[in-house]
Amino acid sequence: MAYLLRRLLHGALVLVGVSVLSFLFVQLAPGEFFSDMRLNPQVSPETIRHLRAQYGLDRALPIRYVRWARSVAKGDWGYSFAYGLPVSKLIWSRARNTLLLTITSALLAWLISIPLGIYAAERRDRWGDRVTVAGSSALLTVPDLLLALALLILAIRTNAFAAGGMTSPDFAELGTVAKIKDVAAHFTLPLAALVLGTLPIFFRHVRAGMIEALALPSIQSARAHGIPRSRILFRYALPAAANSLISLFGFSIATLLSASLLVEVVMSWPGLGPMLLEAILARDLYVVIGAVMLSTFFLVAGNLVADVLLYLSDPRIRRGPA
């Protein structure tokens, strides 16, 4: 239990660290949301000074940080300059869409890569393995950006999938079933881009972990004793590879979050990505910090889940420092 508490504390520290780091970057940054206004003759310097005071931009960095932390505690996550709204109001629906996309693609990618990885490791250097490895290597050489663009071209050319956005313009008038269908049609493309982009990475990871497990002396000797192949695979090798599979869980979240940022922008999926980009271009600082914090939070949460799984699967940790 102490182990999990320690991991929890560590995750919290990471979040605090990231927020401090973000604020430090703000300090170093030239220009802010209101500096563009200064060029506007219709806005008096008085108004700008007033606005800056209202948002607390005239204060010292530590004070701003404390204020921001207080607003996080209240659940506001700071204010957006551009929308005049609490960041949390803006961010939640976006975060939901990002999660929908990343979690579905993670599940799909695992569903494909884990059996495939096990299969390839089991028949290492044989025909089946060579083909899958070559396929994954080929996919790995296609950058995410190209993959997303190519899929978009395919969609536009064939008209088979809805390209761009999450819903059609007439979404509001559709019935429930049609609504779900509509979202699903929009969903296919970004999902495909994410799954195809991350699949080779996951596959390689699973395969390497399994190969390592199969090479363990205990499993080699089980083989020598003539225990059937499937039994070796599922009763011995899979548990031995558990650690690497669990670590895949943690690290796939990081990979997917980064990949989805780009895919969302290219395919105009209304997730955190386009919002972050817009906020950067508008210098809407707290929105930027909010999006970064949220993505870090997802990551930390994912790693924590992986830690819990590891804790459950690995008796050494459980028996450890009580």
Next chain:
Amino acid sequence: MSRKRMVRIAVVLLSLLYGAILGAGFLAPYDPAEQDRAHPFAPPTRLHFVDAEGSLHGWPFIYGLIPSPDNFAEYQEDRSRAFPVRLFVSGDHYSLLGFSCRRHWFGIDEPGHIFLLGTDGYGRDQFSRLLWGGRISLLAGLIAAALSLSLGMAVGSVSGYFGGFVDDTLMRLVELFLAMPWLYLLFAVRAFLPLHISPTVAFFLLVVVIGTVGWARPARLIRGVVLSARERKYVLAARGFGASDFYLLRRHILPQTMGVFLTQAALLIPQYILAEVTLSFLGLGVGEPVPSWGNMLGSLQQYHILASYWWMLAPALVLVPVFWGYQVLADFLHERLEFGH
């Protein structure tokens, strides 16, 4: 294909690519910023060997291009005017190793145009821009990786060699950096830099940003190597001869990080090239009029351009051989150097 041959091909391919971007001025027929308003979105020029009368030519030639009077960006070949492809022609100025030159690899006599990869919306030659843009993108990858690796090397070796409190602090920082999704981190850092800057400044800022974001992983790996290397008996033996910390690091410990260093370089460089391309694609990187593979792709955010003018995808397509080459290298180095022979 045997492993060795594949590595050899990868090295040759990468050398050719880097050679091409270094010789961009000579290889490119046009100036990358030169606009030709009469030819927006012209398709790739076709090289012909057989003329209208059906007779075969030993040397390729092209036909003139007539914009369609009704539709924007539609063209027809003008069969009445043929232009042979000429080698070593004199054209726009460029500078090579500080010398001003105007000799180009190939070209076409006025008023013909040769667009091997078509043109963009301003009628700029995509082939020339691809070569010049590669300078920005490939160089950004190299410099940023060098920056990351030297940071990682410094942090990793100090951390691993001296251990203790310094090690603990630095490793917490590494975990912090590793805990963030890197593209978000990249965005966040970029977010706090000025938006409108000259392309040169943008290039250097970009390189610095990309380079500083990625130091954590190499730092952790190098720390691991240093940590195990400093426990070696021959390090202890050298200490027994009176060796200083600096000597031990230089002669015994850092040479062992070479494997990790090179493998990480082969992994980081393509990743950083993609980072530059992505940021410039989204308008956060190097901007007009300087071409980079990223900002050349930027216009594809408009779906109609993406759907109609496939040659605009060329900068994304050249990333494939670059990625392939580095992937082969990385796999090879990983097996060969990190796990010893």
Next chain:
Amino acid sequence: MVTTEPVIRVQGLRKTYVHERPFSREKFVVRALDGIDLVISAGSSFALVGESGSGKSTLALCMARLEQPGEGRIWFEGQDLFRLSGPELMRVRRHIQLIFQGTAAALNPRFSAEEIIIEPLRIQSVGTRTEQRDRAVHLMEKVGLPPVWLSRRPHQFSGGQRQRLAIARALALEPRLLILDEAFTGLDLSIQAQMVALLRDLQSRENLTYVFISHDLSLMAHVADEIAIFDRGRIVEQGQPSRLFSNPCQPETRALLEAIPGRRSVLGLGQS
């Protein structure tokens, strides 16, 4: 014999290692050295004999100032070893040389034999490049390795040849105290004899002191003029070989004597 300053004087040396189990709070303490007192006079050949894990190598490392003891002091020619620093330490490092147990690990696999032999010379800035090279050739010949092998890497040598390479390196700085941790283990008898002859020859010409470490009592009886029997971090018995063989006082010594195959003949040799 006129009492001169001993080469090594060890007093109350203690060293403990704490072993931590991974994933566990359980710790246990190993007393590698548990109160060692020792005097080694100049020009002598001293042997430390004890069973595996008794702390011999730990003592060797402390004497070469490569390991910090928990308690106690060591004087080298009257200088307190653990108080030295800077140029003085540098000078002492030159005079004390240790040949590590398991020589393969003590030679950097990336170095050539030449680089290995001249490394101490380089670190101590002794001689010019050509002088260093000449010295390397000379040392190779001395330990019976062909100088043309100087460009080879350690893995291209056999185990015994590597040991000789390590001896050559240790001799490069012309030390006054040479500690040989299991330096003869694994060498065949003729090479052993050759090495012993080489060391004897060196000792007679330059006033060298040897500390041999081994668990082979019969071999030590042959080369040493004083033997200390080591057990669990302590010296349980000490004396001249003939005395130990004829009249062992401690059970540990007797156990070591039992372990010698064909003991009688060796006994004869020890007493001669």
